[in-house]
Amino acid sequence: MSAAYEVGGSVAVITLNNPPVNGLGLATRTAAVDGIRQALADDAVTAIVITGAGKAFSGGADIKEFNSPKALTEPTLHTLINVVESSTKPVIAAIHSVCMGGGLELALGCNYRIASPGAQMALPEVKLGILPGAGGTQRLPRVLGLEMALNMIVSGTPVASEKLAGTTLFDEVTAPGADLRAAAVAFAGKVADVRPLPRVRDRQVDYPNHEAFLQFSRNTVKAMSGPFPAPLLCVEAVAASVTKKFDDGLKFERELFMQLVQSAESKALRHAFFAERVAGKVPDVPADTPVRAIASAAVVGAGTMGAGIAMNFANAGIPVTLLETKQEALDKGLATIRKNYESTVKKGKLTQEKAEQCIALVNGTLSYADIAQADIVVEAVFEDMDVKQAVFQQLDEVMKPGAILASNTSTLDLDKIAGFTRRPQDVIGLHFFSPANVMKLLEIVRGKQTGKDVLASALALSKKLRKTGVVSGVCDGFIGNRMIEQYSRQAGFLLEEGCLPEQVDRAMEQFGFAMGPFRMGDLAGNDIGWAIRKRRYVEKPDVTYSKTADLLCELGRFGQKTGAGWYDYKPGERNALASEQVNAMIVQHSQDIGVARRTVSDREIVERLVYALVNEGARILEEGIALRASDIDMVYLTGYGFPLFRGGPMFYADTVGLPNVLDAIEGYAKGRHGEAWTPAPLLVRLAGEGRGFNS
Structure with a gap:
């Protein structure tokens, strides 16, 4: 049943x-149109409520129909809104919980709107x-005013109904706990005979x-929207609500909408939207697979990574014990956690009260016995197999x-x-990314004997930790x-x-990367890559x-932590400054190995780095x-x-065309080092x- 009458x-x-959100798919649109027509044909009916x-x-368009013929099959959303707006x-609209996208556009097509708080x-x-x-760009400014509507449309940020209660978006906002449907039916009785019918x-x-405000908005949005065209075109569409009939x-x-739908940036964002939703689905692990309760956690290793991982659990309200072998290292880890929370409070991103609650959830210990009853333990020690062996043998002995x-x-x-x-059925990889308390990715590594319930539990945990969990098989580097x-x-x-x-980094950053490979190396620590290469x-x-x-x-230049890496760094600063010593070393090395240096184009830099990702990804x-x-x-x-606007390396390759990549x-x-290609x-x-990776 897609709509009840x-x-x-x-x-x-x-x-x-x-x-789950009453998406306006074809079946729902059809049922809604049929319902309105049935009500119009019934002389006993004097008013219609949609809830x-x-x-x-309604959360808007049904995402299952995105990019499918159903999205454009009649009755379309436009048709549904026209039927509503043309009603005699x-x-x-009786609005509660979620009213977004096409759902809000449908509500704006109604004659009246009544909402519950929240x-x-x-x-x-x-x-x-x-x-x-x-x-939406034409009706919302007519009920909220130009400025408020523009802010909502350009940002896409939800606003609670009670904050809009003083606007003409709502004819009534019910009291907390009131029966919305009953209130809407009562309201319908009051307005049943009112004519003419009000239309947004x-x-x-x-x-x-308005000209000055719109120009100011264009300038502001252009400066903030980067490579994405949609925010600026949102301004132009909203401007039309003032300047056009x-x-x-x-x-x-509609013209601007169709222009954006065909843009590479929108295709990339939509790809990322669906990719995030499908990432947690594993074909042989059904959605109803039982999961293990995770009410307490432990982390072995109180270094930068371990401290960051512990913060993830604390942020999710899960008590966590941080284990170290020496008091000094443990104290340093706990101090790092407190410092990170205090920094977040200073930036206004967290209240002092919430920070103290999180800090109180983190305890330290030097004894494995103190973590024995934890539901999950995450090992975050040095990347060396002998060290890992010692830790896991200990965990095997003590963990419940x-x-x-x-x-x-x-x-x-x-x-x-x-x-x-x-x-081994209880063992799984949870590869956090540095800084672990900030980065969204959690690579979930499934071993040959990892239990399905353990994998399902890890995927559920990733959501609780507000991470994007992506499952990987076992290989060197995942x-x-x-x-x-x-x-x-x-x-x-x-x-x-x-x-x-600096040339390589600049080329990759102009392509859209947050930072180029050498700045990234300095941030992560060049000694990490050195250890891997030695292996x-x-x-x-x-x-x-x-x-x-x-x-x-x-030369001991391990990056920002030593104040010198591929770049020089001033004490207390993160700005990368070109290093004469490093650049001279690079030029000398080319001479030592008999390679004549040449001018390399930015295009070659981008292609070689990105296509290296693509080829290995394949x-x-x-x-x-x-x-x-x-x-x-x-x-x-x-x-x-x-870069998000390029959709990821495999999607980008599809965009370029795989024959061109090949x-x-x-x-x-x-060329040189052709064996790598x-x-x-x-x-x-x-x-x-003639296919793509994402076909």
Whole structure:
């Protein structure tokens, strides 16, 4: 049942019913139109109420129909709103809980609106790179005024109904706890005979000197919207509510909407939107898989990463015990946590009271016995297999039966780590990204023997920690670090061939990365990559690397933590300053290995680094390490600073066209270090079939 129709006395009530948020899919739109027509044909009905079942009035478009023919099949949302607006009997929207996007546009097409307190009102389309396309930009300014409507549409931010109670958006806001449906039916009785029927479209937007305000808004939004075109076009659409007749404004809104739907930026944002929602779905782990209760946690290792992981649990209201081997290290970790919370309070992002509550949830210990009853323990010690072995053997001895044993390893073999215990089914990888209390990505590594309930529990935990959980199989580096290694290899080769760190970083940042590879290395710590390369030299002696990074580390330049890395840093500052010493070392190294330095274009820099990601991503996909291409994109969008407006490396490759990516890779394979450019078989096959990774 997509919409219920009932008549009580002289009022017909149409209840939208398409869980979870009453999305306005084809079946729901059809049922709503049929309901209105049925009410109009019934002489006993004098007024119509539209409301929503469950926990929403309507969240807008049904996301299951995005990019499908159903979205444009009649009756469309435009048609539904026209039917409502053309009704000869008053239509009252009874709004509760959630009223967003097309749901709010439908409500604006009604003659009257009554709301319960706390209903979240929003036109969030800008977050998908589009604008409201069913009259929202023309009707909302007519009830909220130009300034408030523009702010809501450009930001897409929800506003609680009680904050809008003084506007003409609502004819009534009920008292807390009042029966909304009963109030709406009573209201309908009062207005049943009122004529003419009020219509939002008939109102005027009155704003003195609107030209100056709109120009100020254009300038402000242009400065803040970066590469995304939607916010500025939202301003233009809203401007039309003042400068054009209503129908002309609707037509203009539709033209801008269609323009944005076809834009690369909107396609990328919509891809990311769906990718995030599908990331937590694992084909052989049903949604109803039982999960283990996680009411308490422990973290082994109180370093930067361990402290950050502990904060995640505290932020989620889960008591956490931080374990260290020495009091000094433990004290430092606890102090780091307090300092981080105090910094967040100073920035106004957290109240002092909430910060103290979180700090109180974190305890420290030097004894494994004190963490034995935790429901989950996350190991966050040095990235060395011998160290991991010692920790997991201890955990196996002391942790209670059923506890989840998680490793924060970023590259090591999780199956080998699980083998150090007598309960491999309880072992899983939870790879947090630094800073762990900030970064959204959580790479969830599924071992060969990881229990389905443990995987389901980890996915549920990621949501509780407000992380984007992406499942990876076991391989060296998993999804993110396995790919970034190829990216970093190419960055190193570029230094040998003619680039300096600042040119490479500038090119990647202009492409849209949050920071280039060398600034990223300085932030993460260049010694981490050095340790990995030392292991690679033993395990994979046939894989070549530039020696520039090793030379850098031999100078003790590990990055921001030592005040010197690829760049120089002033004490207490994070600004990267070009280093004469490093640049001279790079040029000398090229000479030492007999490579004539050349001018390298920014395009070559971007292609080599991004296509290195893509090619390795194709291998990961083919091997089943990642479940889907969009999972790889989510890893890079949420953990590695890949530009959101490009949709992730695999989506970007689809946008460029896989034949074009393959041509470029085959070209670079003819150059220096061509062995690093063997095309992935999946890339070759899909390019030949004219398909994409996300087809």
